Amino acid sequence: MNPIQAARAAGQQIWLDNLSRALINSGELARFIELGVAGVTTNPAIFHKAIAEGHDYRPALDALDASLGAEARYERLVVEDVQRACDVIRPVFEASQGDAGYVSLEVSPALADDEAGTVAAARRLRAAVARDNLLVKIPATAAGVRAIETLTAEGVSLNVTLMFSLAHVDAVAGAYQRGLDTLAAAGGDVARVRSVASVFLSRWDSLIDKQLDEIGTPEALALRGKAGVALARQAYQRYLARFHGEGFAPLAAQGARPQSMLWASTGTKNPAYPDLMYVEPLIGPETVNTLPDATLAAFIDHGNVTGNTVAQDADAAAAHLAALAGLGLDLDALGERLQQDGLAQFATAFGKLLELTA
Numbered sequence: 001m002n003p004i005q006a007a008r009a010a011g012q013q014i015w016l017d018n019l020s021r022a023l024i025n026s027g028e029l030a031r032f033i034e035l036g037v038a039g040v041t042t043n044p045a046i047f048h049k050a051i052a053e054g055h056d057y058r059p060a061l062d063a064l065d066a067s068l069g070a071e072a073r074y075e076r077l078v079v080e081d082v083q084r085a086c087d088v089i090r091p092v093f094e095a096s097q098g099d100a101g102y103v104s105l106e107v108s109p110a111l112a113d114d115e116a117g118t119v120a121a122a123r124r125l126r127a128a129v130a131r132d133n134l135l136v137k138i139p140a141t142a143a144g145v146r147a148i149e150t151l152t153a154e155g156v157s158l159n160v161t162l163m164f165s166l167a168h169v170d171a172v173a174g175a176y177q178r179g180l181d182t183l184a185a186a187g188g189d190v191a192r193v194r195s196v197a198s199v200f201l202s203r204w205d206s207l208i209d210k211q212l213d214e215i216g217t218p219e220a221l222a223l224r225g226k227a228g229v230a231l232a233r234q235a236y237q238r239y240l241a242r243f244h245g246e247g248f249a250p251l252a253a254q255g256a257r258p259q260s261m262l263w264a265s266t267g268t269k270n271p272a273y274p275d276l277m278y279v280e281p282l283i284g285p286e287t288v289n290t291l292p293d294a295t296l297a298a299f300i301d302h303g304n305v306t307g308n309t310v311a312q313d314a315d316a317a318a319a320h321l322a323a324l325a326g327l328g329l330d331l332d333a334l335g336e337r338l339q340q341d342g343l344a345q346f347a348t349a350f351g352k353l354l355e356l357t358a
Contacts, residue, residue: 003303004036010307011285013100014299015039017264017292020050021057024084035300038092038100040085041159041198041264041290043137044109045349047078051356061357070354071108077357078105079128086131093133098194099257104159105129106137109346118147126156135159135194139343140168145175152179153186157194161264162342164200165335166321169235169261172197173242176259180251191255196288199235200265201228201278203338209270211329220327225273226320229281233317236261236284236310262288267295276303284310 004014016032019042023029029040051057057077064073085103093101107121122136136151138144139162148160152175160172176197180190208227212220242248243258252258266278266289275298279289283305291299325331 002035003299003305006305007283007289007303008036008038010283010305011287012283013038013288014296015041015102015262015288015290016296017041017266017290018046019081019085019103020046020054021060021081022050022054024081024088025056029085029088032296033089033092037296038089038096039288039290040089040103041137042078042082042104043106043161043349044346044353047074047081048349048353048356050081051077051353064357070358073357074353075125075128079125082129082134083131086129086133090131090133098133098192102133102135102157102159102194103131104135104137106161106346109139109343109350111143112139112141112343113143115143115146115150118144119150122147122151122156122158123154132157132192135196137161139339140172140197141339141343145171148172149175149179149182152176152193152195153182153188155183155188155193157192159196159198159262160259161198162200162339162346163198163335164204164338164342165332166231166234166238167332168335168339169197169199169238173238173259177242177248177251180256184251184254184256189255190251191257194257195259196262197259198262198264198290199232200338200342201232201263202265202267202269203342204228204231204265204335205273206269207334207338208324208329211334212327215327219323223320223323223327225270225277227324228278230317230320232261232263232278232282233310233312233314234321236287237314237317239286240311258286260286260288262290264290266290267292280304280306280309281312282310284308 016037082105089101111117137159176195184190205228209224212224239261
């Protein structure tokens with residue numbers, strides 16, 4: 001049993017945080033799936049890199065209708081990739097009865113504060129891909145949270161992205177549950193809806209460490225490099241309380257699935273930290289960890305799975321976040337800052353994408 005399979009045995013799905021036409025054409029994606037990879041995530045930065053650096057897209061770009069706008073041309077390209085990836089991983093979807101085997105495709109970052117635009121884009125992408133193992137990816141902005149409720153009520157499966165705080169976790173989970181309540185009340189099949197909530201980790205430690213370095217006291221410096229794992233472990237406790245508590249029980253009785261916590265931004269940014277610091281401590285039931293290529297390779301090479309680690313030291317995780325707050329760090333405000341930074345990065349990548357496809 002390799003580490004990916006060992007994580008699955010402990011209840012966690014490992015997803016690949018990458019997709020390109022070359023990955024599909026070469027058979028590498030299929031080989032990852034044979035190793036146990038159970039899903040694929042994408043974002044504008046991933047597709048920009050794939051199209052800018054690869055040669056596989058040139059024939060398709062040349063064949064596209066020149067009268068199409070840049071965004072329409074981009075969507076034609078990536079929808080094909082996502083369709084093919086959905087088909088490659090379809091056996092995982094079927095074997096898991098819809099619990100695993102998904103591919104994520106993100107709406108335009110320009111819609112982050114546009115509720116109606118986000119809903120319309122999600123509907124359009126869902127129809128274009130036409131695969132029931134697609135997750136439409138939506139950011140956890142205020143407008144995004146409202147869109148999540150609307151789309152969930154329509155039975156759309158989602159990957160909620162750019163979450164950086166427990167406030168984001170609570171808002172997104174609440175929107176999902178309210179959407180399911182509406183769907184159930186309308187006689188819809190709540191069992192067909194899948195949702196994951198993506199908490200970003202390494203970006204959190206990068207910002208918190210900088211804040212702690214500026215404070216500079218021994219007490220502050222001792223807290224470096226631990227905020228990401230602490231946040232994830234507390235998010236998991238919120239997940240357990242909501243989705244395995246009495247409030248969700250009526251929906252669960254109708255076959256509704258909990259909204260899984262997904263650990264994102266799991267490539268270590270500080271070379272002084274272990275390469276699997278956002279993987280090995282965060283394995284547990286009903287979770288997903290999406291790994292970029294280098295982190296996935298490291299996990300396959302020397303990953304150590306010791307069971308349910310994400311539920312360990314919950315009190316210590318809470319105490320760590322409290323200690324940060326005690327030093328004057330407003331964790332919710334910093335989470336909003338990180339979300340805006342993430343949106344700006346995706347918007348830049350998306351703009352470059354459109355230049356490539358113009």
